[in-house]
Amino acid sequence: MTLSVEHTTDLVRALRREFDGRVIAPGDSGYDQARAVYAGTVDRRPAAIVRPRDAAQVARVVAVARESGLPLAVRSGGHSNAGHGVCDGGVVVDLRGMKRIDIDVEGRTAWAEAGLTAREYTVAAGAHGLATGFGDTGTVGIGGLTLGGGIGYLVRKHGLTVDDLLAAEIVTAAGEILHVDAEHHPDLFWALRGGGGNFGVVTRFRYRLHELPSVVGGMLVLPATAQTVHGFVAEAEAAPEELSTIADVMPAPPLPFLPEEHHGRLAIMAMMCFAGPEEEGRRVVDRFRALAPPLADLVQPMLYAAIYPAEEDLHPIAEFTNLFLDRVDHDTAATIIHYLRSSTAALPAIQLRVLGGKMARIPVDATAFPHRRSRIMANVAAIYDDPAESSLHRAWVAEFAAAIRQSDRGAYVNFLADEGGERVRAAYPNGAYERLAAVKAVYDPDNLFRLNQNIPPATT
Incomplete structure (x- = not known):
């Protein structure tokens, strides 16, 4: 679906009213900087970049994109080789303003919002002599890194990042805010640990922390x-x-x-x-x-x-x-x-x-x-x-x-570029792709979250 210029302009105005001061559109100061992602080959111009403060506001942006039919991109750190954190003519949910981290030192866990980078999280946890393993680059957002698996400096000692993921808060395509863990929506919790951004906008992660001074x-x-x-x-x-x-x-x-x-x-x-x-x-x-x-x-x-x-x-x-x-x-x-x-x-x-x-x-x-x-x-x-x-x-x-x-x-x-559907299938062999497609059909049957290494929903 393609909206007319007038309708897109009306949509941006409505977003500005609802998200005062946190909507960036073409012509605004800082627009080019806000739409830039790590991949220098990507030069996309979204209709609006929205920076929500919490999961409820993320849910509103998701609803706007769903109802308008505009493409929806989700950005944590913007390091996707394919540039999936930005889109042409659509809406970007830019999570970089969501950086709260709550560390339970005695319990060795942390709730972290998805706008944090690997370095920001690691410095905060390191102040207590604790760590969760992320990737190899400090500026990468913890969101995309975690959802794809997370292979970094502690992979042999403590496993993947997802091996220390205990729970998540996610906004689904229907606008629901779900708490997901091994007991609540276990099918979705399985899928989030490696299946990428196919299932919604994860706004917070709960991680296990390891003592590592x-x-x-x-x-x-x-x-x-x-x-x-x-x-x-x-x-x-x-x-x-x-x-x-x-x-x-x-x-x-x-x-x-x-x-x-x-x-x-x-x-x-x-x-x-x-x-x-x-x-x-x-x-x-x-x-x-x-x-x-x-x-x-x-x-x-x-x-x-x-x-x-x-x-x-x-x-x-x-x-x-x-x-x-x-x-x-x-x-x-x-x-x-x-x-x-x-x-x-x-x-x-x-x-x-x-x-x-x-x-x-x-x-x-x-x-x-x-x-x-x-x-x-x-x-x-x-x-x-x-x-x-x-x-x-x-x-x-x-x-x-x-x-x-x-x-x-x-x-x-996490390291694929824009290489096509067969390469996405190569990332999920031995039945993993089919299992992910079945979970996708439950939580995103219309494939709203498709600007990623996409796994379309299974059809019966």
Whole structure:
């Protein structure tokens, strides 16, 4: 359904009356900033961006979108590779004003509103020596990250973010505000833990907190060769589950802590996080240092919250794809080096995350995240400067991914770009997709929440 300019203008006026001072529309100061998302290739112009204060106001925005027929986008942090946090000509529910967090220190739980970023939550919890595991970037909103699963610095020690999700408050397509947990709407609670934003607007999350006053963490930079890439992954697989690593293999950027002669040369830019005793952490990291003389070594004891430093407001122009690997043997590592050297992008990269540990010990069907047995996650990216080159770099990303793809054909929904329905199905194998579609039919039968990695409702 497409509304006329007059009707859209009337709708915006009505929203302004109801949400005084918290509606941004074309022509308003700050509109371009408010509609910008992380993906630099996305340039969409919504009719209205509404910043509600609570779940009741979210329900009103959902009702307006449902009744008007306008597209509805939901934004937490805006880091979707496909730009799902913004839409053309529709309404955006911008949750960034909803940042309340209530921490029960003794009970080791927290209620957190969906506008919080991973860094904001982690700093607040860290003030009490507590933590919940999120992703690898502090500016990512906890909303989308959690709903897709959540693979981050504590994945091997404490599992996915959804493994620490105890309850949620959600606004459904019908405008109902539901409390969802293992006893209340258990079908929906299952779906929220990995099924993405298909089922409504989650306004609050209740998380389990773990005692974690400090970690041995930071960046370790090694020269990237087939031998060191293979060796790094082997050490990460052999390490105790207290260690989670996120390794970006890429041309070394001109960072001040890197020797100038290594700028532009392939390097392993690895974030290390050992959530255990300091002395053991030092010994474990020493095994990675022994792979090759480090180009930079910033690994040290630190507060866990320091793993998320303040970041720049970046909007990269990039092509992405995601896959799981069974192994990174010497031949796979050599293929990785070959493709990185062949790219003409300003910054070609592959990110490797060894999984396992607590994440793998939870039953596959316990949540909607179905990749418990996947061993290694890989993200292939090409960041470039000229938008006219998009097809060139998209082809390189696809060819690179095809060259290293193995028996695991899955994909992680949080790292998918706009890649089509078959890739969404790849994110939910072994019956998970069909089960999610059945839950979708109960809570969003008309597919109001479709600006996501969409799972249409099942039909009888």
